[in-house]
Amino acid sequence: xxxxxxxxxxxxxxxxxxxxxxxxxxxxxxxxxxxxxxxxxxxxxxxxxxxxxxxxxxxxxxxxxxxxxxxxxxxxxxxxxxxxxxxxxxxxxxxxxxxxxxxxxxxxxxxxxxxxxxxxxxxxxxxxxxxxxxxxxxxxxxxxxxxxxxxxxxxxxxxxxxxxxxxxxxxxxxxxxxxxxxxxxxxxxxxxxxxxxxxxxxxxxxxxxxxxxxxxxxxxxxxxxxxxxxxxxxxxxxxxxxxxxxxxxxxxxxxxxxxxxxxxxxxxxxxxxxx
Ligand SMILES: [Zn+2]
Numbered sequence: 001x002x003x004x005x006x007x008x009x010x011x012x013x014x015x016x017x018x019x020x021x022x023x024x025x026x027x028x029x030x031x032x033x034x035x036x037x038x039x040x041x042x043x044x045x046x047x048x049x050x051x052x053x054x055x056x057x058x059x060x061x062x063x064x065x066x067x068x069x070x071x072x073x074x075x076x077x078x079x080x081x082x083x084x085x086x087x088x089x090x091x092x093x094x095x096x097x098x099x100x101x102x103x104x105x106x107x108x109x110x111x112x113x114x115x116x117x118x119x120x121x122x123x124x125x126x127x128x129x130x131x132x133x134x135x136x137x138x139x140x141x142x143x144x145x146x147x148x149x150x151x152x153x154x155x156x157x158x159x160x161x162x163x164x165x166x167x168x169x170x171x172x173x174x175x176x177x178x179x180x181x182x183x184x185x186x187x188x189x190x191x192x193x194x195x196x197x198x199x200x201x202x203x204x205x206x207x208x209x210x211x212x213x214x215x216x217x218x219x220x221x222x223x224x225x226x227x228x229x230x231x232x233x234x235x236x237x238x239x240x241x242x243x244x245x246x247x248x249x250x251x252x253x254x255x256x257x258x259x260x261x262x263x264x265x266x267x268x269x270x271x272x273x274x275x
Contacts, residue, residue: 002048005211006158006203008136012036012045016111018170018208019067021045022162024155026135029057033153033162034068034207035075039112042072058133061121062164062207063147064089066103071117079122081131083142085149087123089179094119141197145190148179154197161197161204166190167220168209170250172241173228177263184232184264188225195221231264 002010002023010023014037022033023045030049036042049056059080061069069090071080082090093099100115107113124131124140131138131153139154146165153162165174175183195218204217212220223239230237241247242254 001044006160009158009160014041020205022205024135025054030054031133031135032056032059034062035059035070037067037113039114043074046072046074060131063150065147069119072114081124082121083149083151084123084126087121089148090119090121141193143190143193144180145187146174147176159202161201163204163206165207168206170209172253172257173224175260184228187228191221191225
């Protein structure tokens, strides 16, 4: 269920679009990052951690999308952190009395997904660069690609990068077309930030997809940069994640790509700017 990817760092891969929940072990319990998706999966993670003598003492959501801010009662009542922007975003979302209906439209109906404690995050101070807990030092690398207040985490002494919804081998870069002022530039800037961590890691974990090492990290940054630059330059990206080379079961990623092309075209029409 939980498998080790580095000393003191465990991973659970969900049945739902290869979503990765990450456990960082500390002296008195675990930090849980992007908790999981399905009811039974989160319950199993809670039980496994209890068996390991590692109750959840803190949690972190990399960004304010529904599949990264779920919770399960069995995980207990630890503080659940997000960046200040992430927490503000989800708070605004939850202040709309119709939020459940909005989410339910997006949920895969074949799975049981608990919404009871969705998004109940504690805001880190604005600009915070570490998670307050007594385990290994975890550096917060905040940027504005993919979603407002998105953060990657660098667990320095374990040489592990938790990338959030970036650097996936199955999903193309998904731009924040509604929130960001300049979604293309925000994305390219975030890739540069992550590239700066490449020498400090042996393992990185994307929010969805396969874990890799530092060479693979550089390869994925190159591939994602090429994809985003192709979007910017209105060129058809030559990307293995879309078109005929898409993996079986992941053909829908081509629709995500088409949606982004359309969204960018609408933005440039509205703003009167090219690209
Ligand atoms: Zn996301």
